[in-house]
Amino acid sequence: MLNPKTVLDRFLRRDAPPATPPLEPHDRVVAWATTAEAVAVASIRALWLPPKKGAEGVTGPDGTEWHRLGWSEIHKAVWRDGALVVTTGVEIEPGVVTDGPERRLRLVEPRDLPAEVRTRVTKSVAYTEHHRLSTGGGVRVVARRVPGRDGLTWHLRFDDPSDREVPAARAEAEGLLTEARVSWGDGPAA
Template identity: 75%
Template structure:
């Protein structure tokens, strides 16, 4: 426990993830199996079973596509980079939180705050693509990404060219 936490009697989780020196806990809650922790930079979830002895799964706020509070559970959908600048939904994590505390609200706030730009576009080839810009705590600038409604659309040269054009337009408009 850090000195300031003791002095101000801040509530700290029973188990701490391996935070960087300039990071700090902002919310936490017990899950059915362990503890979930929100820090300034990331959401720390209990590691998935069989994850090479790791205790934690770290999801930076800009890595989370969706986060929802439903029926007593925090449902988190991380993004997975399938190639540079192109993301798809990763494995959904559903965590039962018997006493949610401030964790669901903090997760929603920080994921929303990380989105600097988002716009969905219908593609001429059918399907669609979302152009995203996310801010990453501790890093200057924005991370730009494409998220195809159907990941196989990125293999179509016409769809890919159109999506990259939309990304270029969005970036130019934000400068």
């Protein structure tokens, strides 16, 4: 039988994860889940995962290694079949991003981490619009909020990354980006 205090702590989300990442000032844990060998933590500013095998991470106060993903770095997060699948964005040149590698994390006890990750990633997106390009293909114009930073971070995400090398496609995409920034009051007036 569960201790009534444990039940109340879980209901009020006051229980702490078994390991805590090295949080910045004014950051705090908002959700966590256990994996087979470690813990994953969502904070106000980031998703903290165990580092991949052989990869270096940052060390928490208890000596635990962590891999930090800011909410604006995550392109997609899907909860499916007991696993959280996170796809990060990789900047391939200034202002142009593409999908990075997927990170699949099987959660033994998911708690409310998947829902919190989805909420935080969604909230980081201030603007997103997909456009068909006249040269074929498409581009997504995206503006993200970065916790602790003023303003928005704007990016282009081509459906086919090689389209960015086609001068006409690139010029059209840059024009769409400028139009979006101006409409948001975040760019030079035309």
